[in-house]
Amino acid sequence: MKRFLTATAFFVLLIAAWHWVYVRRFWSPVLVPSPESVGRYLWEIALDGSLWSSTVVTMKRLVAGYFIGLLAGLPLGFLTARVRVLRDTLGMLALGLQGLPSVCWVPLALLWFGQTEGAMLFVVVMGTLWSVILATETGVRNVNPLYIRAARTMGSQGVHTWVTVMLPASLPFIVSGMKQGWAFAWRSLMAAEIYVTILTGFGLGHLLHYGRELNAMEQVVGIMLVLLLIGLLADKILFSPFEKFLHRRWGTEK
């Protein structure tokens, strides 16, 4: 509760400072809109429904691509960890592509898929996949071999060992890979949405883009706030439970 109050006080102070800057007119209101105008904008798009529809469009793209990346990345990571040939080939490729800023996939996706949902999905999958492969590979290779030997004497083998020993044992690495994959996917999706208009759905990136086109700073700032909130929520809902479990079980947090 105390932590919650501290956080609330901090953000209230931040908004107050913003308001003060606005009132003193250090910069033109076109460049620094008032907190009220941003709030009003958000209220309006919440009422007319465009906030929800854009959020749904963006989240659909993100979640679909992310889970495809995760479902492909986990087994591929396991395989690269276990098969020497794959480590030298796919592992190397993953290492290279993970270092590539995921925004760089946008031009390629547009040429391949045109201005379609396919292009969006592709960008998100590329953002997720390589991080997940690399993290899973590292995780599996760091599993204490003793665990596997102990599991074998207890009658575990093959798929059972993979699911009940290798997977949970490499979970700390996998979760950090999942977080990184999520961050990369989120960034590249925003870049793609700002960069191109996809007629099958207007996402939050488009609203941001139109804010700039219309010189509507309250829209730009308002959408940025929404994006920030989604990022925070994703962290709390998707990853916090995992991390809490890890910290509790592994004893990695005081």
Next chain:
Amino acid sequence: MTLATELQAAPSAHLAIDKVTKWFETSRGRVQALDEVSLQVAEGEFVCLVGPSGCGKSTLLNMIAGLEMPGQGSVEAGGQPVKAPSRERMMMFQESALFPWLDAYGNVMFSLKRKPGLTDRERREVAEYYLKLVGLEKFMHANIHELSGGMKQRVALARALAPNPRVLLMDEPFAALDAMTREQLYGDLQRIWTQRHVTIVFVTHNVREAVCLGDRVVLFSPHPGRIREEFKVTLSRPRDINSVEVAGYATRITRALKDHMEHGAGI
């Protein structure tokens, strides 16, 4: 299979190791770990393998477990050749090898879940029974990192005993513990063994520990691993590691160990 029969000790198994030789490929070339080692362990016998590092005693233990295969020779347990790991022969390691993603109870259940012929309820009761046997019923749902070194090895012991093995293989299980905790565990292990009479092969480089626990102490020499001498320990149980009798045996065995080291091949 009923719960009552499950909780009774399974008939322990006889071990027959016949002329086992084992080579390892290392970066520095081929190394011989064991040279024609033969050993018989009777049903319900507690045998300690003692020797300096590199004498192949852990390798032999892994072969009895079925985690490694002999290069030449044969390993039989209960009259059957050992081909793969089995719940009949459970193993304990120097590090507890407990799974940190499970709690104490979950770790004990891991070995039980793979055992057919039990209902989930029976498995639960078996797990509770063994955690109680090692004195950890209050720590059933403790996370592994919250347990002390000695408690971890107790959970590992419960985990190894839970599937009711016919042989228990212990690879320096107490080596990383402090002296006080170790002495408690000597007492616990002797108590449990006296109740259940499971066949135990116990690897250690601590001669006193071997005398305190074993019916028989088998002395190994290294490079390559060979059996040098055997000592029967006829002291009554429970034995105290600090007793004069244990010390007397230990002194004699240590002297023999030193002799073998000095006159042994390859040193």
